[in-house]
Amino acid sequence: MVYTQKILRVVIGLFFIVSAVLKLFSLDNFELYIYSFNFVNFTWSALVARVIIACEILVGILLIIKVKYKAAWWLTMLMLVGFSLLLVYVLIFRDDSNCHCMGDFVDIKPSVSLVKNLVAIAIMWFIRNDEESSFRGRIVALVLAFFVAIVPPFVLFPMDDVYNLFAKTDGLKYNETAFNALMADSTMQEVDLEQDKYIIGVVSARCNFCRISCLKMSEIVDNNQLDTSRILFFVWGPDSAAVELFKTETKTESFRYVPISALAAVEITRGEFPIYLFMNEGEVVGTADLRHLTEKAVCDHLLQKPNVIK
Numbered sequence: 001m002v003y004t005q006k007i008l009r010v011v012i013g014l015f016f017i018v019s020a021v022l023k024l025f026s027l028d029n030f031e032l033y034i035y036s037f038n039f040v041n042f043t044w045s046a047l048v049a050r051v052i053i054a055c056e057i058l059v060g061i062l063l064i065i066k067v068k069y070k071a072a073w074w075l076t077m078l079m080l081v082g083f084s085l086l087l088v089y090v091l092i093f094r095d096d097s098n099c100h101c102m103g104d105f106v107d108i109k110p111s112v113s114l115v116k117n118l119v120a121i122a123i124m125w126f127i128r129n130d131e132e133s134s135f136r137g138r139i140v141a142l143v144l145a146f147f148v149a150i151v152p153p154f155v156l157f158p159m160d161d162v163y164n165l166f167a168k169t170d171g172l173k174y175n176e177t178a179f180n181a182l183m184a185d186s187t188m189q190e191v192d193l194e195q196d197k198y199i200i201g202v203v204s205a206r207c208n209f210c211r212i213s214c215l216k217m218s219e220i221v222d223n224n225q226l227d228t229s230r231i232l233f234f235v236w237g238p239d240s241a242a243v244e245l246f247k248t249e250t251k252t253e254s255f256r257y258v259p260i261s262a263l264a265a266v267e268i269t270r271g272e273f274p275i276y277l278f279m280n281e282g283e284v285v286g287t288a289d290l291r292h293l294t295e296k297a298v299c300d301h302l303l304q305k306p307n308v309i310k
Helices: 002-024 027-035 042-065 069-093 110-126 138-156 160-166 176-184 208-224 240-250 262-269 295-302
Strands: 101-104 197-204 231-236 256-259 275-280 283-288
Touching (some): 002 027, 002 042, 002 101, 002 110, 027 042, 027 208, 042 069, 042 138, 042 160, 042 208, 042 295, 069 110, 176 262, 197 208, 197 262, 208 231, 208 240, 231 262, 240 256, 283 295
Parallel strands (some): 197 231, 231 256
Antiparallel strands (some): 197 275, 275 283
């Protein structure tokens, strides 16, 4: 019985750690999944994502080494119950194919994840009476556990708002000559950007960062009820099928797409995808990449009066 409890405790601890690590390496999509519930804005979604990951790492370590065991047990149960209630909500009100509990590396349906959580709750109840460890250096181990839990999600993978505080520039560089030449081409005459404000994303249908940025833009527009006609994607891909798949994956079927050549896209972005151009009455007044493409930046630009840019 004692050995069974020990094995199950370690298994649960390792599972939480692995789950956190997998989320960490697909953090952008985990943030977007939380944001898609429209409970909080994107900044808070990014913070919540990191808190969840940090808590999973922390409880995983504490369950394994049995330091502050009772507190770790209660926090684990609280997380499992909370996640389970959220999954019930997803099953009733949404049609998600992946709950992102294992990041993007393992697709797990919400129903399967709910069963997994119920099994984990049963195991946690079985090991509830395990005793606290009494080894020397417990305080040091506790401090290290907090350090290991906090540093990866908050320091190694900082929030975009924090990253931008230290990575501000006078504007991301794009090839203005190449962009103007593209807009002057006869094939682009139907793209009228001379009136009002627009955001143009120059993306590749085979670029993962472009995929994340377009999905991010789609969620921002949906959650803030912005006008999709004010956002265009200049896209290049190997064929139309790849572009259509890209639209589906990024939930941007209702947005305007303008196909451009690979050469034009590479010249405009200088080979660094994606780049977003903030247009005001035909002039580029700002730029953004994946990290600078924040909810505030998009809303501030599209909701301002003409000729006003912060």
